[in-house]
Amino acid sequence: MAEIRVQNLRKAFGDFVAVQDSSFVVEDGEFFVMLGPSGCGKTTTLRMIAGLELPTGGNILLGGEDVTMRRARERDIAFVFQLFALYPHMNVRKNIGFPLLAQGMPSAEIRQRVEETAKLLRIDHLLNKSVSGLAGGDRQRVALGRAIVRRPKCFLMDEPLGTLDTEFRDLMVHELRELHNRIHATTVYVTHDQMEAMSMADKIAVMNHGVIEQFGTPREIYDRPATMFVADFIGSPPMNFLGFAGGLARGAKEILVQGAKVAVPEVREDIAPADMALGIRPEHIRFDDASKLRGAIYGTEYLGTTQIVAVETADGIIKARVPAEIRLAAGDHVGLSLNSARLSLFDKGSGRAVRTAIHDSASQGRAHHG
Amino acid sequence: MSLTTAHSVVAPSANAKLIAGTIIVAYALISIVPLLWIFATSFKTPPDSIAYPPKVVFQPSIEGYCNLFTTRTRQTPEYINSLGPATGFCDETVRKRNMVIAGPSNFLPRFVNSLIIAFGSTFCAVFLGTLSAYGFSRFKVPLADDLLFFILSTRMMPPIAVAIPIYLMYRELGLSDTALGMILLYTAVNVSLAVWLLKGFIDEIPREYEEAAMIDGYTRLQAFWRTVLPQATTGIAATAIFCLIFAWNEYAFAALLTSGTAQTAPPFIPTIIGEGGQDWPAVAAGTTIFLVPILVFTILLRKQLLRGITFGAVRK
Numbered sequence: 001m002a003e004i005r006v007q008n009l010r011k012a013f014g015d016f017v018a019v020q021d022s023s024f025v026v027e028d029g030e031f032f033v034m035l036g037p038s039g040c041g042k043t044t045t046l047r048m049i050a051g052l053e054l055p056t057g058g059n060i061l062l063g064g065e066d067v068t069m070r071r072a073r074e075r076d077i078a079f080v081f082q083l084f085a086l087y088p089h090m091n092v093r094k095n096i097g098f099p100l101l102a103q104g105m106p107s108a109e110i111r112q113r114v115e116e117t118a119k120l121l122r123i124d125h126l127l128n129k130s131v132s133g134l135a136g137g138d139r140q141r142v143a144l145g146r147a148i149v150r151r152p153k154c155f156l157m158d159e160p161l162g163t164l165d166t167e168f169r170d171l172m173v174h175e176l177r178e179l180h181n182r183i184h185a186t187t188v189y190v191t192h193d194q195m196e197a198m199s200m201a202d203k204i205a206v207m208n209h210g211v212i213e214q215f216g217t218p219r220e221i222y223d224r225p226a227t228m229f230v231a232d233f234i235g236s237p238p239m240n241f242l243g244f245a246g247g248l249a250r251g252a253k254e255i256l257v258q259g260a261k262v263a264v265p266e267v268r269e270d271i272a273p274a275d276m277a278l279g280i281r282p283e284h285i286r287f288d289d290a291s292k293l294r295g296a297i298y299g300t301e302y303l304g305t306t307q308i309v310a311v312e313t314a315d316g317i318i319k320a321r322v323p324a325e326i327r328l329a330a331g332d333h334v335g336l337s338l339n340s341a342r343l344s345l346f347d348k349g350s351g352r353a354v355r356t357a358i359h360d361s362a363s364q365g366r367a368h369h370g
Numbered sequence: 371m372s373l374t375t376a377h378s379v380v381a382p383s384a385n386a387k388l389i390a391g392t393i394i395v396a397y398a399l400i401s402i403v404p405l406l407w408i409f410a411t412s413f414k415t416p417p418d419s420i421a422y423p424p425k426v427v428f429q430p431s432i433e434g435y436c437n438l439f440t441t442r443t444r445q446t447p448e449y450i451n452s453l454g455p456a457t458g459f460c461d462e463t464v465r466k467r468n469m470v471i472a473g474p475s476n477f478l479p480r481f482v483n484s485l486i487i488a489f490g491s492t493f494c495a496v497f498l499g500t501l502s503a504y505g506f507s508r509f510k511v512p513l514a515d516d517l518l519f520f521i522l523s524t525r526m527m528p529p530i531a532v533a534i535p536i537y538l539m540y541r542e543l544g545l546s547d548t549a550l551g552m553i554l555l556y557t558a559v560n561v562s563l564a565v566w567l568l569k570g571f572i573d574e575i576p577r578e579y580e581e582a583a584m585i586d587g588y589t590r591l592q593a594f595w596r597t598v599l600p601q602a603t604t605g606i607a608a609t610a611i612f613c614l615i616f617a618w619n620e621y622a623f624a625a626l627l628t629s630g631t632a633q634t635a636p637p638f639i640p641t642i643i644g645e646g647g648q649d650w651p652a653v654a655a656g657t658t659i660f661l662v663p664i665l666v667f668t669i670l671l672r673k674q675l676l677r678g679i680t681f682g683a684v685r686k
Contacts, residue, residue, distance in 0.1 A: 052581050072584045079585045085578035089600040102587030150586070 002063030002153040002186060003028045004049060009058035011044050011210075018044040020210040021058070026154075026203070029184040031177070035197040036207035037233070042190045043158055045207070049188060050156050051075050062153055073102075078147035080157040084139050086131040086146075092118075093127040096145040103150075117149040121179075137168045144179070154186035161196060173199055194234050198222070206230045224358055225344060228351040231279050237308060239279045240318035243348070247273035255345075258314045260292035263340040265357035271347075276354070279344035282308065285320035291335030297328050311336065405661070412654035419650040434651025436460035438477050438642065438659075442469040477656060480638040485663065486549050487634055488617040491556030495613045496606055498557070499564025500572075504594060506565070507572040508580075518569075521562045529559075529622040540627055547632045555623055560613040567612065571605025572598065607674035611667065618664055635660050 004026040011019040019041040026032040034042040047053040049060055051072035060068045067075050078099070086095050093114055100110045118124040121141045126134065131142060140160060147155050160176075161169045177200045180187060191197055197204050198218045205215045206229075214226035225231035231239035244257045248271040254261055257278055264278070283306075295311035295318070302324060309320045309328060313336075320336070328334075345354040353359075382390070411419050413430040442464055450470065456462035464471055506514055536555065537546070545551030575598055583593035599606075625637040639656040642649060668675060 050581075050585055052585070072581070073587045073589065075585075077585060079582065081578040081582060083576060083578055085576065085582040087579060087597055087600075098583070099586035102583075102592075146582075146586070 003061075004032075004154055004186060004188065005059075005061040005064075006045070006049070007059045007061070009045065009048060009060065010056045011041070011048060011053060012056045018210050019048070019055075022207075022210075022212050023058075024205055024212060024215050026186055026188055028186055030202045031180050031187045031189065031200055033189045033191060033197040033201035033204045034207060035191060035194060035204050035233075038192055040207040041210040042192075042207045046156050046158055046188060046190050050077055050079050052079075076150075076153045078150055078152040078155050080143050080147050080155065080160045082159040082162045084143040084160075086139060086142055088130075088132050090131070091127070092123065092129050092131055092134070092142050092145075095131055095142055096127075096149050099146060099150045113149055114145075117145045120148065120182075121145050136164045137172060140164065140168075140172055141175075144176075148179075148183065148185075152185075154188065157187065157189045159191050160189075161191070161193075169196075176200060194236070198234075206233060208233070223342070224353070225279070226353050228277065228279070228346045228348070228353075231344060231346070231353075235281060237282050237319045237321075239281055239344070240285075241277040241279055241346070242313070242318065243315050244276050244278055245273065246271045246276040246347070258293060260294075262293065262338055262343075264343045264345060265341065267345070268355040268357065268360060271345075271354055275348040277346045277348050279346055279353075280318070280338050281342065282319045282321040284339035284342045285318070285322070286337045286339075287320070287322060287326065287334045288337035289335045291337045293336045293338070294333060295336060297330050297332045297334060299330060300328055408654045408657050410654075412651055412658045414651050414654075416647070416649060416651055419654075420648070431463070431651075432459070433463050434649075434655040436463055437649055437652035438655040439475055440464070440471045441473050441475050443472045444469050476633075476638065477635075477642075480633050480635050481659065483549060483628075483632055484618065484635040484660075487552045487556065487632070488614055490549070490553040491560060491617045492610055492613040494553060494557040495560035495564045496568075496610050498561050499568050499609060500599075500602070500606060502561075503565050503568035503572050504598065506569050508577065518565070521565050524559065525562045533622065533626050536623070537626055547628050547630055549632045552624065552628060552632055552634070555627070556613075556617040556620065560616055563612060563616075564609050567609045568602070568605055571602055571609075575601050604674050607671050611671055611675050614667060615664060 006025070007023050009019055009022045010017070022041075022045060024032075034045060036042045044053060048055045049062075051067070051070055051074075055068060058068070059066055062075060062077070087098065090098065096117055097110045097114045100113060105113075114127070115124060118127055121144060123138060123141045123145065126138060126142075131139065134142065143160065147157075161172050164172060173196055180200075189196075189200065201218055203216065204218055204221050206213045206221060208229050214221055214230045216224075216226075221230060222234055225234065225239065228241065231241075242257050244255050248255065248267055250267060250270050252267040252271075253263060253265075255264055255276075255278065256262075262278065293313070295313035298310040298312045298317055300310070301308040305324055306321050307324045307326070309322055310317050311320060311334065318336075342358070344358070345356060346352065347354060410426075410428075412434045413432065414425070414428055415431045415433050418425050418428045418431075419434075436459075440460065445468060447468060450465050450468065453465075453470070456465055461471060505511060506518060511517065540546040540551050543551075545554070579597040579601070580590065580593040583597045584590060588596065619636065620634075621636045624634045628634060628637065635656070639653060639660065642652050642656060
């Protein structure tokens, strides 16, 4: 197993820049997820790490070794494809053993390694079956088996659960993470599904338009989104934004939103007079008739333990997640109380988060900064 | 009366089925009757074959096949009587017509020529076609579209348009009337079809298979050999049939460029007519035997052939 270091990686296809100046480090044994909408460059980045695409610029180091321009077969990595890429003309045993055959391993040893791997994945009873008859989950396990059997430096996975139905997907998310906990393989996992990313990752990189918007733990990314894109992309429903006017000095603890004073985490940088946005997660909103910030109920979505309430305010609709017991009717006027400790401030022009007390409190107790 | 299934696809009505069935049966009859007629004629005696009205019921005879495989000379009855007893059925039949067998005819060597040239050129065309189709399918080939069009354009002109230059070229190069020359020529004609057909088939095989193999430690050529080729067998078989049918049936170039040692069956069969009167049963026998290899090949690979014909019509 090895650490993956990506430095200023760049890929252009003609005029189209797929990946811009990306840098990140995947530590040894870490489960790293690249998350973003389709076309954001995450798969291209993965393919460059694999050696299936050559970068336009930048470096890729695998275990300290520069492999930027090496061929895929010289990198000692394993790749799990979205469509599994199981060879239909081979049975399960041959599929899993295929990478070992390339190394010229004696067939008795291949047999033993394949069987060990199959046991680990609980597919040993399928070894002599044809891959075309397998169910989605089992195909996925065979594809994983083919990756694990070689004990490579790292695993790269390109939306491996994308084609499974929801039920299987939840099962496989659990299984993948459990597998990772057992073998501690450095893993780079690409997905557009935030649920997969949040539940599996040690670290997440959120990408958009070829740029890494934020790099951090799932908790950092959820609680302290670095940009409005990240705030909007992560969370279901996503973070709400309410506009306010900038022009605040360092140390400010209060802003004016739609005529109401709202307490915010202490601002740690000067904010120029510009259009700003206050970011609030739906679960950080409570209904409080005493609040000056008001709106009218637009609709509700009942989810069992909680409900999502859409509230129409002077600055558009915002969504609140409140206990399901609260009875509300469309058109009711409510006051909105925001959890001041959990608010984010953004510059609407650049989309970047303003530095506030939440960032400083968070960096205490963290060994290093991403 | 129309039925609607659970998938709400409207099932064809009984009338529609009847009409479709009638058309298919009529088309099959129109296609098959000439073949059956040739097959029947090959078992007629020469007088039966030119009888008017044509005989549908007749006494079968293999005289046509005897005549096809032999050359005969006319002799006087006295000379024939002076010979010993007939050595076989053919000998006996021929003697009844006041003739004796002089030796084997050229049909067998011509037929073997056809086999060598057709299978040889099919192999070359499919081999080259598979490699270039893979290249066009997987790599960024500069001017790929123009090159593909150029390859196809060789198929657009009638053979007679290039016949004279090829004839002159072949004479200079000493390729006239050689099996090698014919294999090269048919390969050149078929490779365009092979590239286009196979490119379609290879495009359908996801790149992930080779990429997976290359990541797993194989070179591109090994990945091609172990993952692409096994999955392209259907396409290769379909392409091979089309190439084989063309090379097997080709007449114009064969008539022009071969006359002796490398002559194929198609230009040879019509020459039978001239030998000792209009020997239709022998011609029919030659045609019947000529049909057999294609028939066998097509029946063996009929699934792939169907897939080749309906190629692109159904997406998986």
